[in-house]
Amino acid sequence: MKLGIIGLPSSGKTTIFNALTLGNAPTGQSMGGRFDVLTAVVDVRDPRVDVLSRMFQPEKTTYARITYSDVAGLQKREGEAAGSGLNPQLLNHLSGLEGFVHVVRAFENASVPHPDGRVDAARDLAALDTEFLLNDLGVVERRIEKIQEGLKKGASKDKAAATAELALFEQMNETLTADRPLRVLDLTDEQIKGLRGYGLLTLKPKVVLINTGDDQDAPALAYDYPHTIVAPIRGRLEMELAQLSAAGDEETLAMFMEEYGVTELSLDRVIHLSYDLMGLQSFFTVGEDEVRAWEVKRGATAVDAAGVIHTDLAKGFIRAEVVHYDDLTALGGLAQARTAGKLRQEGKTYHVQDGDVINIKFNL
Numbered sequence: 001m002k003l004g005i006i007g008l009p010s011s012g013k014t015t016i017f018n019a020l021t022l023g024n025a026p027t028g029q030s031m032g033g034r035f036d037v038l039t040a041v042v043d044v045r046d047p048r049v050d051v052l053s054r055m056f057q058p059e060k061t062t063y064a065r066i067t068y069s070d071v072a073g074l075q076k077r078e079g080e081a082a083g084s085g086l087n088p089q090l091l092n093h094l095s096g097l098e099g100f101v102h103v104v105r106a107f108e109n110a111s112v113p114h115p116d117g118r119v120d121a122a123r124d125l126a127a128l129d130t131e132f133l134l135n136d137l138g139v140v141e142r143r144i145e146k147i148q149e150g151l152k153k154g155a156s157k158d159k160a161a162a163t164a165e166l167a168l169f170e171q172m173n174e175t176l177t178a179d180r181p182l183r184v185l186d187l188t189d190e191q192i193k194g195l196r197g198y199g200l201l202t203l204k205p206k207v208v209l210i211n212t213g214d215d216q217d218a219p220a221l222a223y224d225y226p227h228t229i230v231a232p233i234r235g236r237l238e239m240e241l242a243q244l245s246a247a248g249d250e251e252t253l254a255m256f257m258e259e260y261g262v263t264e265l266s267l268d269r270v271i272h273l274s275y276d277l278m279g280l281q282s283f284f285t286v287g288e289d290e291v292r293a294w295e296v297k298r299g300a301t302a303v304d305a306a307g308v309i310h311t312d313l314a315k316g317f318i319r320a321e322v323v324h325y326d327d328l329t330a331l332g333g334l335a336q337a338r339t340a341g342k343l344r345q346e347g348k349t350y351h352v353q354d355g356d357v358i359n360i361k362f363n364l
């Protein structure tokens with residue numbers, strides 16, 4: 001899963017990036033609209049993986065992973081005649097991401113003045129949304145024109161499919177014109193799959209992080225959209241806690257977490273929010289060679305899970321041996337789970353549950 005951390009200049013997105021990735025990238029440096037990307041791969045720390053690793057004593061333990069990109073170069077448009085602010089290189093990167101973590105400034109800091117002179121989280125959130133919406137509107141309008149032209153000339157081989165596509169894009173055009181993101185639409189999986197190549201930014205799921213000061217409450221924002229999660233975060237504090245964690249200073253870390261009432265580091269909390277946002281769940285494979293966590297969409301079938309592990313497993317799928325993590329750990333092992341009847345044989349259409357331990361039987 002690849003998520004982009006986005007935000008206007010001085011929003012604190014690099015601070016959040018450091019908190020999520022246990023990094024120490026320089027903060028407080030405006031890129032002045034210049035496109036730049038910092039990328040880090042983060043382990044999804046799951047205590048269930050640790051328990052399974054202790055149980056099976058494998059040669060290797062592998063967590064699920066998320067890639068976060070700190071994307072610089074986003075700016076809001078100035079004036080009616082200004083361009084969209086999304087240069088082709090920046091747009092290409094944004095289009096390739098699966099979702100966004102949108103950092104919105106809500107903190108006051110005299111040493112880091114807001115570019116607009118005062119802090120206004122609702123204004124800044126709307127400004128970047130407008131950039132994405134205008135980009136998508138341009139894409140949608142151009143596609144409508146192309147489909148209409150093809151229908152008039154009789155160039156469309158499948159007139160029914162072209163007509164259906166035109167109806168979909170006209171619906172998207174109405175939504176965007178009403179200043180609403182495309183993720184409000186109730187699209188089918190097939191429609192979403194067909195739209196992937198267009199790089200529509202407002203269609204992507206989004207976590208909105210309201211970046212506050214250490215002792216400040218997040219402002220209330222009217223921002224209720226599907227496939228969207230809004231949560232407060234104390235960015236600078238979380239970065240400092242993450243650096244303590246990276247340094248292995250657990251005693252000082254615990255002291256500061258207690259002092260500031262932090263029960264879970266933002267690394268874990270935002271990852272959980274990201275999982276919820278993207279509709280993901282984890283299943284596990286176990287053995288002497290490796291204990292590993294894998295991610296699949298909620299509602300995925302056993303053959304989908306096989307394909308996540310390796311395409312050959314999906315092609316030659318015979319059946320899946322499945323036991324839930326809770327049953328496996330309560331009973332003490334696979335042999336005990338089999339004896340107790342908790343190790344089941346499931347077919348291609350079985351819907352994988354979060355926490356399933358799966359062994360794929362296949363033949364090519």
